[in-house]
Amino acid sequence: MKQHPQKKVRTDLNPSRLLTFKIDERDVSAHEDESILTVARQNGISIPTLCHLDGLSERGACRLCIIEVKGVAKLLPSCVTFPRQDMEVITNSERVVTYRKKILELLFTERNHVCSVCVSNGHCELQNLAVELGVTHVRYPYLYPRHAVDASHSRFSIDHNRCVLCLRCVRVCDEIEGAHTWDIMGRGITSQVITDLNQPWGTSETCTGCGKCVQVCPTGALSEKGKSVAEMIKRRQFLPYLQMMRGRQDDSWQK
Amino acid sequence: MTLNSEDLHQIAKIEKDKQDGFQHRIHVCVAAGCLSCGSGVLMDALGKEVNRRGLDNWCQIKGVGCLGLCAEGPLISLATSGTYYQGVKVSDVSDILDALGGNPVGRLLCPADTAFFKRQVRIVTENCGRIDPERIEEYIAESGYESLYLALTQMTPPEVIEQVTRSGLRGRGGAGYPTGLKWTTVSKAISSTKFIICNADEGDPGAFMDRSVLESDPHRVIEGMAIAGYATGASQGYIYVRAEYPLAVKRVRLALAQAERLGVLGNNIFNTHFNFTIKVRLGAGAFVCGEETALIASIEGRMGRPRPRPPFPAEFGLWEHPTLINNVETFANVPPIIRKGGKWFAGIGTEKSKGTKVFALAGKIVNTGLIEIPMGTPLRDIVFAIGGGIPGGKGFKAVQTGGPSGGCIPEQFLDMPVDYDSLLQVGSIMGSGGMIVMDETSCMVDVAKFFMEFCMSESCGKCAPCRVGTRQIYDILCRITGNQSTPEDLAMLEDLCDLMKNTSLCGLGQSAPNPVLTTLKYFRDEYLSHIHDRTCLAGACKTVVEVS
């Protein structure tokens, strides 16, 4: 785990600086070590995210939380960008909204996301994002890859067809549970999450069976056995508590 | 053991005297290109024949680094007369030795007064083809480690950085970031531990400059790194080199051992307080591991995937410590800059691109090989004068620079000076120096497809736009070259390129669309004729390719 230089642990002796800046023309105040995403959410401004989850380290990888900063040509991921005094952030320009939609469309083409037969139908973050962003159809060709389902575990199963490679399972298993059963293999379009050294989940010697990976998964990729279509509702209440107990609140950076 | 300047001069003198003792010195190129066409056997044969004739004290046979004209290998040069022989075979050995001191062997002669040799200005490759890369004494005889001595004993770190800044040197790894600025930033970072990394991953298809420098003159890079360590306050360096370069790895390791033995690396170098050591780390040949944050992750033993910047490695690098990361060629430029001064270096090249650049000429060009030319040399001179033009009387079509991150430059820009900014202006980049020439038989859609396939298989898969975008673009290009495309495909192609450019996490995804975008811009008719007329203007895509 890495600690971002701007994310020092705050103490009386080492207070972080406070600053004010603008998000969507609204004045907001922040600690210098709070990400723009965090500050936006504190102020009720929603920025879509997929790989980010409070309590886990940041990856900056799904690119859905991109924002514009006045005077900066590049679009920046708000989960790993920190405010500066008087910075002007725009979270919902037409430019970023269009890009977000397209990224989402690409994610839909990548694997086989068939909502009508999915255990997470109605409770899926990918689906919710599509609704929120108004993605009514996908213009890019579907890739229809062949992916397996691993149901070898006694209580859980993974359907790679629904995976968006956010790697929340990998991070929660490593950072919160401390087991590091999950990891990723391959690269590019052939990347896939694996248990241990790509052995069936049910035979994993490191898996503690805690199920945190299932609860943090944004889609129906990881689910509890015995759930039928639309029945898999994820429970995440444990995360803030556990991360507080581990004292990792906001200081984890970059897996 | 610590070395001082007298020792250095003594080593140089002994070496020079030894060389002057020979009447004739035959240099055999033993860089990877010539080795692969038999220069190793050739060198053995020369050695044996000299020995048989009892000429051991009269004629020296020496393996040297790259002589440049890889297309005509194996190459040998007669250091005493300046004659070059090309395509030399073992059966030519007797004739070559017979001719020493008399008229050269006509049938083997490689004209050395051509533009290929004459137009080159050698700074980085000044010792390539002249010294034995496996002997530190020969490097020292060519003023080697003098710059390090000068820096350590007569300059303060800020003075060293001042010279580098004044030289105008920009990073040779691709983006052309000012080297002096990077060094200043790392020197300002407050940390008791800092690192120097030399990026020798060189993953672009068609590029072999860094390999050649490491194979031909490894000490130059080591010296540059040590100077950088002194200037920025680092005492540990890493050379990250791809494992597919076994010869470069071997020579770098040998050079490091020799440097440590002599004391130009280690503790209290030249009796000063400066300590510096270098370790070698092997990459497994992933293109993305050339990206600095992925490279750092790889050295740390993690998966080679980039992370968002900032924070930049200069502030937050290897094991969270401030880290200076430069390219092989960047470091190789440093010793001459310190020795001759930043002002001298700034006198070469153009206003914003100083010095020289090493290019690897490949593709449809007569003189395939390695050249070093001043920045600002017109493209036309590189292709036609130095490169010897297109073989087989075919017409020129385009030059691809910058590898998978660069673009295709059409004929209309042939008179453009080659420097960082001009290349950027036409939609390409300098990149690390690969230059692939294409003639009229190359289909530009097919070229774009080649590079996109490369990026697709090299994408690390971390960010969605690159992971899925490269695949979608590749599929479209397959449809176009396979005559199965629709007019809508063109718009989708542009749309996806724009998306990747603007939203990808690292440089790989952000620049992967460049080959497509430049070919779309300059060779749109080729796309259109595939789509509308189902024909390939270059006649390259004759068969209908199956779309996977």
Ligand SMILES: Cc1cc2nc3c(=O)[nH]c(=O)nc-3n(C[C@H](O)[C@H](O)[C@H](O)COP(=O)(O)O)c2cc1C
């Ligand atoms: C996908 C990708 C591949 C890269 N490959 C290389 C490489 O092979 N060699 C290299 O020196 N720099 C490479 N770079 C650039 C490095 O990230 C870095 O900018 C460079 O090593 C800095 O050195 P310089 O300032 O001397 O140019 C690559 C960048 C990207 C985005």
